Amino acid sequence: MDETTAVRAMSALAHAHRLAIFRTLIAAGPSGLSAGEVARAVGIGATSLSFHMKELDRAGLTRSWRVGRFIRSSVEVEAVRRLFGFLVDDCCQGRPELCGGGLTANAVVCCGQDDNESNR
Amino acid sequence: MDETTAVRAMSALAHAHRLAIFRTLIAAGPSGLSAGEVARAVGIGATSLSFHMKELDRAGLTRSWRVGRFIRSSVEVEAVRRLFGFLVDDCCQGRPELCGGGLTANAVVCCGQDDNESNR
DNA sequence: TTGATATTGCAAGAATTATTGAAATATGGG
C-alpha cells in the first residue's frame, strides 16, 4: 500500500454518505447488497448512490458486480486490512519497548481471509 | 463514536500531508515530536504544519501539549482504536456464520491501553 | 419490440478545503 492509495481510501470514507454505505455493506457481509437496497438503507437517491459507490469502488474499498439488472456491491475486506496496517504498522518504530502494551500494529477484520464465495 | 466524529477523523487522514504527519507520530510513539521535527520529517513549512496539525488535533486523532517553546504532539491511540472499531464493528451483523473466518471485528494498535506517561 | 425497472453519465452551480507569505504571539536566555 502506498500513500496515494491510502489517501484515496481515507478520502472515500471521509464523507457521511459513503461511510454509511461502507458500514451498511460491512454489515451485509460477502454477499453484498444491490445498489437500490443500499440507497434505501442509507436514505439517498440513485444518482447520489451511484456517484458515491463509484468512489468507494475506485478506492478499492468495495467491489461491484452485475447480477441481472442489479449491481451488487460488497466490501473488499483485504483492502481494509491493508489500509489499517498502513496506518499503524510503523507504530513505535516496531520497538515495543517504547510502548506500554508493546503489540506490533495489527488490524483484524471479520470475514476471514477475504473471498468467501457467495454469489460473486 | 458517532458518524460525525468518524467522518471528521477520516477527513483528517484523507490528505497526503496529514497522513504523513500521522504516520510520523505513530512511529515516534507516546513521547511524540515537536512541531518543527514533524515539519522537517514531512517536508512542509511551519504554517502548513500548524494548519494540518490542528486538523488532526480537532479530529481527536492526536494530542498536543507545550514543552517550553515547543509544542509536542502524539497520536491518541485509543481514538484510532475506536475509529477502526466503528468502521467494522457491525461486520456481517455480528453473525460469524455468514463469514468464513468468523472473527468479530477487532482493531489493535501498538502502545497498549493508550497513555504511557513519557513527557506529557 | 415495448414497457418497466435499475443504474449511470452529464453539466453547472454551490460549498468546502488547501496554500501562501507576512505579521502576530509565546517563550527562554542573556
Add this chain to the structure above:
DNA sequence: CCCATATTTCAATAATTCTTGCAATATCAA
C-alpha cells in the same frame, strides 16, 4: 528588557469535491 526561536493567525486566492435533475443505457418480462 531585548533578541532569537518556535508556532499560530490572518486573509485572499486557488483547487477540489458535492449536489441535483434529467437524459441515456442496460436488462428483464410480456
